[in-house]
Amino acid sequence: MLRKKVIYLIKNTPFESPRAREDLDLILMLAAFExxxxxxxxxxxxxxxxxTFAEKINARALTDVLTALPHYEITECFALDTSLSQYQxxxxxxxxxxxxxxxxxxxxxxHDADYIF
Amino acid sequence: MKQQFTLVLHSGPMSLGVQSALRxxxxxxxxxxxLEQVFFYGDGVYCCSNLxxxxxxxxxxxxxxxxxxQAYHIPMHVCIASALRRGLIxxxxxxxxxxxxxxxxVPFILTGLGQLxxxxxxQHRVIQFGR
Numbered sequence: 001m002l003r004k005k006v007i008y009l010i011k012n013t014p015f016e017s018p019r020a021r022e023d024l025d026l027i028l029m030l031a032a033f034e035x036x037x038x039x040x041x042x043x044x045x046x047x048x049x050x051x052t053f054a055e056k057i058n059a060r061a062l063t064d065v066l067t068a069l070p071h072y073e074i075t076e077c078f079a080l081d082t083s084l085s086q087y088q089x090x091x092x093x094x095x096x097x098x099x100x101x102x103x104x105x106x107x108x109x110x111h112d113a114d115y116i117f
Numbered sequence: 118m119k120q121q122f123t124l125v126l127h128s129g130p131m132s133l134g135v136q137s138a139l140r141x142x143x144x145x146x147x148x149x150x151x152l153e154q155v156f157f158y159g160d161g162v163y164c165c166s167n168l169x170x171x172x173x174x175x176x177x178x179x180x181x182x183x184x185x186x187q188a189y190h191i192p193m194h195v196c197i198a199s200a201l202r203r204g205l206i207x208x209x210x211x212x213x214x215x216x217x218x219x220x221x222x223v224p225f226i227l228t229g230l231g232q233l234x235x236x237x238x239x240q241h242r243v244i245q246f247g248r
Contacts, residue, residue: 004237017160022196025198025230026158026230026234029230029231029233030237117245
């Protein structure tokens with residue numbers, strides 16, 4: 001059976017709600033089911049790529065999960081270039097390696113996916 | 118061609134996403150497609166609390182989904198992790214965690230994320246609302 005391609009758009013800030021954590025829970029679960037996942041950070045979601053001090057605000061750090069993604073065969077992450085600029089996230093200083101993509105590339109990824117989440 | 122659907126609801130009971138999801142679900146039935154499950158995730162789990170008590174002229178999401186599930190025998194799955202961290206709990210988990218009360222009951226079923234992940238394999242469409 002062909003692996004289904006899922007584009008997962010991460011668009012929430014890391015700590016304002018449980019959403020960021022729940023996104024990552026679902027991503028790991030889908031990866032365990034051998035779904036082919038492409039992660040794309042957009043809008044405020046790019047803030048998840050910055051080093052944080054979660055323990056100072058009594059939050060659970062997402063860093064461990066993000067850095068574990070290669071173990072789930074999620075080897076490449078993308079971020080929308082305009083979002084990186086808007087939130088001043090330098091794409092060479094993120095906690096996981098990412099590739100900046102343009103809006104038109106994002107559109108193409110979405111077009112080629114079986115599911116968009 | 119008959120298509121199989123899973124609907125994923127991310128937003129709470131007062132959101133427009135709930136009503137959109139319900140209308141979409143009704144259309145699936147009307148057009149003779151197959152709705153395999155409604156999956157409540159994140160803040161969507163608030164739609165399943167049987168303590169919801171909206172005003173009489175307001176949308177009652179828990180009642181509507183209960184009626185819909187009973188009428189068409191559609192499973193209503195609720196992410197257990199999302200539910201427990203938001204204070205939504207069924208009788209079994211309430212006992213396991215030494216609570217006195219519970220606020221989720223039939224037809225809502227607490228389940229793991231695997232239930233949703235499986236949908237990506239064996240169903241044509243996974244549609245989400247309120248994300």
